[in-house]
Amino acid sequence: MPNDNRTITFAEAICEATDFCLNEDPSVYLIGLGVSDPGAIFGTTRGLYQRYGDERIVEMPTSESALTGVAIGSAVLGQRPIMTHQRVEFSLFAFENIINTAAKMRYTTNGKLSVPIVIRLIVGRGWGQGPCHAQSLESVFGHIPGLNVVMPTTAHDAKGMLISAVKDDDPTIFIEHRWLHSTTGHVPKDGYEVPLDQTRTVSTGDDITIVASSLMTLEAMLVAQVLGEVEIGVDLIDLRSVRPLDMSQIHISVAKTGRLLCVDSGWTTYGVGGEIIARLAESGSDIFRTPPRRMGMADYPSPSTRALISEYYPFPDQILAQCLEVLQLPASQNDAAKSAMEELQKNRRVDVPNADFSGPF
Amino acid sequence: MTARKEFLLSLYRKMLLIRLVEEAIADRYHEQEMRCPVHLSIGQEGAASGACQHLLATDVVSSAHRSHAHYLAKGGSVRAMLAELYGKAAGCAGGRGGSMHLLDLDAGVLPCLPIIGTSISTGVGAAFSFKQRKQNSVSMIFMGDAAVEEGIFHEAANFSSIKSLPVVFVCENNFYSVCTPLEVRQPQRPITELAQAHELHTAHADGNDGLAVQAIAKDAIDLARNGEGPSFLLLDTYRMREHCGPMFDQETGYRTDEEYNEWLEKCPIMRHFSILKNEINWTTVDDKAFCQAIRDEIDAAFNFAINAPFPAQETAGLHVYAK
Numbered sequence: 001m002p003n004d005n006r007t008i009t010f011a012e013a014i015c016e017a018t019d020f021c022l023n024e025d026p027s028v029y030l031i032g033l034g035v036s037d038p039g040a041i042f043g044t045t046r047g048l049y050q051r052y053g054d055e056r057i058v059e060m061p062t063s064e065s066a067l068t069g070v071a072i073g074s075a076v077l078g079q080r081p082i083m084t085h086q087r088v089e090f091s092l093f094a095f096e097n098i099i100n101t102a103a104k105m106r107y108t109t110n111g112k113l114s115v116p117i118v119i120r121l122i123v124g125r126g127w128g129q130g131p132c133h134a135q136s137l138e139s140v141f142g143h144i145p146g147l148n149v150v151m152p153t154t155a156h157d158a159k160g161m162l163i164s165a166v167k168d169d170d171p172t173i174f175i176e177h178r179w180l181h182s183t184t185g186h187v188p189k190d191g192y193e194v195p196l197d198q199t200r201t202v203s204t205g206d207d208i209t210i211v212a213s214s215l216m217t218l219e220a221m222l223v224a225q226v227l228g229e230v231e232i233g234v235d236l237i238d239l240r241s242v243r244p245l246d247m248s249q250i251h252i253s254v255a256k257t258g259r260l261l262c263v264d265s266g267w268t269t270y271g272v273g274g275e276i277i278a279r280l281a282e283s284g285s286d287i288f289r290t291p292p293r294r295m296g297m298a299d300y301p302s303p304s305t306r307a308l309i310s311e312y313y314p315f316p317d318q319i320l321a322q323c324l325e326v327l328q329l330p331a332s333q334n335d336a337a338k339s340a341m342e343e344l345q346k347n348r349r350v351d352v353p354n355a356d357f358s359g360p361f
Numbered sequence: 362m363t364a365r366k367e368f369l370l371s372l373y374r375k376m377l378l379i380r381l382v383e384e385a386i387a388d389r390y391h392e393q394e395m396r397c398p399v400h401l402s403i404g405q406e407g408a409a410s411g412a413c414q415h416l417l418a419t420d421v422v423s424s425a426h427r428s429h430a431h432y433l434a435k436g437g438s439v440r441a442m443l444a445e446l447y448g449k450a451a452g453c454a455g456g457r458g459g460s461m462h463l464l465d466l467d468a469g470v471l472p473c474l475p476i477i478g479t480s481i482s483t484g485v486g487a488a489f490s491f492k493q494r495k496q497n498s499v500s501m502i503f504m505g506d507a508a509v510e511e512g513i514f515h516e517a518a519n520f521s522s523i524k525s526l527p528v529v530f531v532c533e534n535n536f537y538s539v540c541t542p543l544e545v546r547q548p549q550r551p552i553t554e555l556a557q558a559h560e561l562h563t564a565h566a567d568g569n570d571g572l573a574v575q576a577i578a579k580d581a582i583d584l585a586r587n588g589e590g591p592s593f594l595l596l597d598t599y600r601m602r603e604h605c606g607p608m609f610d611q612e613t614g615y616r617t618d619e620e621y622n623e624w625l626e627k628c629p630i631m632r633h634f635s636i637l638k639n640e641i642n643w644t645t646v647d648d649k650a651f652c653q654a655i656r657d658e659i660d661a662a663f664n665f666a667i668n669a670p671f672p673a674q675e676t677a678g679l680h681v682y683a684k
Contacts, residue, residue, distance in 0.1 A: 029493065055493065061523070066482040066516030073423075073486020076471070079493060100476055101483060108462045109472055110455030111680035145681050169683035 006189060011181040013155040014044040014120075017162035018082060020191040022052055025080060028166060031058040031071060032084030032120075041084055042122070042181045068094035068119070072102050072171075075117045080166055088121040088175070089132050102171040105145030114169040118162070123177045123214070123265065125313070126351040127359045130304035136265035136297070139272050140214070141173045142242040148196050149242040151175040151219040151265065155185035157240060160194025168196060177215040177265070178361070179353035197244045201253075205233020208323055209253040211276055212263040213239035220263055222316040223323060226340045230333045234323075242272055247279055251287075254280055258289025259326050263314050264296030271296055290326050295319065306351040315350070318343050367643045372571050373633050375410035377655050379430045380630055382439060384658055386429075386446065394667070395446040397459030402430035404569075405533055405600035407463075407629030409434040411574025412531045412594065415582050416501060421469045423484030424503040426461045427600075428473040437465035439659060443666035450672040451665070457680075480502075480512035481530070485517040488526040488591075499585045501529045507538035509555050510546060517537070518559040518593070527585035529578065530556065530593040534569055535600045540615040556593030568596030569629040572636065598609035599624035622656045 008016070021028045034041055036049035036057050047059040060067045061269060064085065071081040091098070102115045124133040141149045148170055152158045158176070165172035203224045212220040217238040224234035235253040239245075254260050260280070262273025273294030280287055295314040302312060305329050311318075320341050326336055347355065362370075383401045390399065402409065413422065414622035416435065424431040432442060438453065443454030446460050454462045454472075461475035471487060474480040481501055484502035491498045508514050509532065521528045532552060536543045553563040562584055564577040581592035601624070603610035611621060637643035 027494075061516070061519055063516030063520060066485070066513045066520060069479060069482020069513065069517065070486035070489050070520060073471075073483030073488075074490035074493065075486075076483070077490040077494075079490050096476060097479060097482065101474060101479055105472065106683065108454055108458045109464055109680075112464070112466060113472065114683050148682075171377050303527055317605055 005186050008155060008187050009043075009181065010155040010158050010176075010183050011043040012315070013159035013185070014162060014176070015048065015188050016044055016187070017159040017191070018045065018048060019051070020039065020163060021080075021082070021166040022048065022056055024191065028080045028082065029056045029079055029109045030082045030084065031057055031060050031067065033060055033062055034086060035059060040232040041086060042178065044181070045084070047361050063099065064090050064093040069101065071117050072097060072105070072115050075115045076105065076113050078306040082118045082120065082166060084120040086122055087098070087133050088123055088135055089139050091119060091121055098147070099144050103144045106170065107146060115171045116166075116169045118165045118174050120150050120174045120176060123175060124361065125177070125179055125215075126353065127336060127357075127361060128304040128306065128351065129302070129361060130302065131301035133361075136175070136177075136214070138242045139264075139266050139270060142272065146170070147243060148172040149175070150165065150196055150213040150240060151177070151242065152240055153180065153214055153238050155183065155187050157194050159191050161196060161240070163191055164193040164196050167193065172196065175214065179215050182353060183218070183300055199246045199249045200238040200240055201249060202236040202238050203234055205235050207233045207257055208259040208327060209235040209237065209250070209257045210261050210263060210319075210323070211237045211239055211250055211273070213242070213272070214265050216263040216265050216314060219316050220319055222341070222344060223319045225336050226320060226344065227323065229340050230329070230337045232327065232329070232333070232337070239272070245274070245275065245279070245319055250276060251280065251283065253350055254287055258287070260288065261290040261319070261322050261326060262292070262294040263319055264294065266296055266300060268296035269299060270293050271321045293322050293326055295322055310350050316345060368479045369637055369641060372410055372414055372567070372575060373637060374651075374655065375434050376406040376571060376630050376633060377412065377652060378439070379406040379409065379433045381649060381652070381659055382433060382654055383429060383442070385663065387602065389663070390607035396448060397446060398605050399460045399607065400427035400429075400605050401602045401607065402427060404624065404628070405430055405535060405598045407569035407571040407633070408531070408533045408574055408596040408598050411571040412501060412503070412529075412578045412596075415579045416469070416499065418469060419496070420499040420501065421484075421487050422501045422503060423471045423480040423487065424473045425477060425480050425505070425508070426473075426475040427505070428461070428463050428503070432463045432465065432470050432473070432579050435465075435470050436468040437463065437470045437593050439662040441465060444669050447666045447669070449666060449669040451669040453680055456672050459648035470679045478508050478513040481508060481514050481517045483524060484585070485521045485526060485528055488528045489524065491527055492524065497586060499529060499582050500610065500655065501531060501582075503531050503533065505538070506532065506534040506536065506552060507546070508532070509537075509552055515555070515559065518556060518561060521591040522559045524559070525588065525590040527588070529581040530561065530591065531578070531583055532593065532595050534595060534597050537600065537616070539604045540613070542615075551595070553593065553595050557678040562590065562592040563595070564592065565595045568598030568630060569627045571629055572635050601625070
């Protein structure tokens, strides 16, 4: 396509996908607190209210629980709602409806009804957001049969996967990391679909496999870059979907490298990395050349002060350190990789997505 | 048959069908073949029947765990309901839901959802879809007195009000949440005041008087259909059997004999029978034949359900996802 090399932000890609779906299908509507406000959900809904009006772009009262039920009830009768919460945590009031109603509707009606709803949940991080505005709960949602749970990394996938999620007949939890909204990528102008059930191979190499998702994929890309500089090849796999979990490329990759590091966006206990490692272990005892590793948020709530978060998230230097422990390289190679990472990260501040960011959220 | 007689008998038929189905379930429950919890509606037939009397086939109802009466009053299939209780493939949910997940889409019974308050929100969602899709249908939502204790009721009522949705909330107050009485759960104020705070139209009736119920329900349905917004109907009634199961539970002592006997006197079926006697000279001979026809239908449905095949084990994992 001639417009394939156009560059836009992740947030703009979400907005384009929503616009595409609204324009294509009159049963699609967008509902959320702030969808028509000046902030426009971090720019992801900008201009849609002006284009589609209040029947399609629905401001909602601060009633996450009932409004999730309202969206589900409308979806059962033919509507295709996109519900948006500015933080993952706001959806916790709606767990009853998400788990008992949306996820089970098709099953408990013996296939007669489905709930084609998309629930966009935004993961916060940094600038002191603290314990209740910075949780990545994909493994909690991923536990529930009947839900799709996706977390795209790139602007391209954000647009294509949101369109796929809206067209899909099952409920989809669509997790967006707040720090991805300002990232850019090549995004075709036209509508297109990206499957909800396939990993994406970011880089290929023979020495170690890293499986990451969402923002952690970007952090792992820096690690792959640094390891590449010392001639170590990384198979970096962007998970994209937590449920269903596509093991095919992961299995092929680990069979090749024998070494695995999973970098979760959430906590490691009962987390996505644990599930991946378990499935590989079940497939055969000899797949791992070295014991598999997993990383994620530290096993406590996310503290507000920046003084306490330098070990909370998997930062690239820590991801690299895990890789080096697994790889057991000669000292010179080891030190060269560490120095390269230090150089790459020297201006980084722990609590902002990029140098331009000046708060508040 | 005069229109009045036809009307009175159609209301009576609904009530009797519910009573006789529920009694038949209670009678056969000991056989241990209906192996799912049952929340019987015996005593509450007037409320369900009156509320549904003026609904159209294109209107929908939603309910929760005690849904048999609502399902039957809206015209849900008796065979599919009983097959569901027996866990059979021909059940309305293929045996996957049991008594608490009834549905009949042809009759306008949306899937009943057993957690208190949930189906209030999805029922409002049905009304929201009617408004968005410009369909002139009404969404009636059955709930109990306990449901107003859930935050989701207030959220749903608020949304239905600001969007002026075609909703009729029907609150059957049977004075107990399981065995916990209303007065220890809520302050002494009319439940309708909660609905008025959300600017819903409200009305209150004796829920065991089917005629009184259908009258206020008709007004509420008309308001909803004419775009004049949601209503909340409060209907006082009483559950005669135990909270869950086929038995009477007087010996457990959470309600007095005096209270129980008072409600026994207010039986909605007996009450409607006397109206028929006075208004259309209905006799016990008429009644016997009328009941027998319903019993025959129920017996046939039981035979169907008992003889229907179970779903195959290999189907247990189907229908989790569309593809």
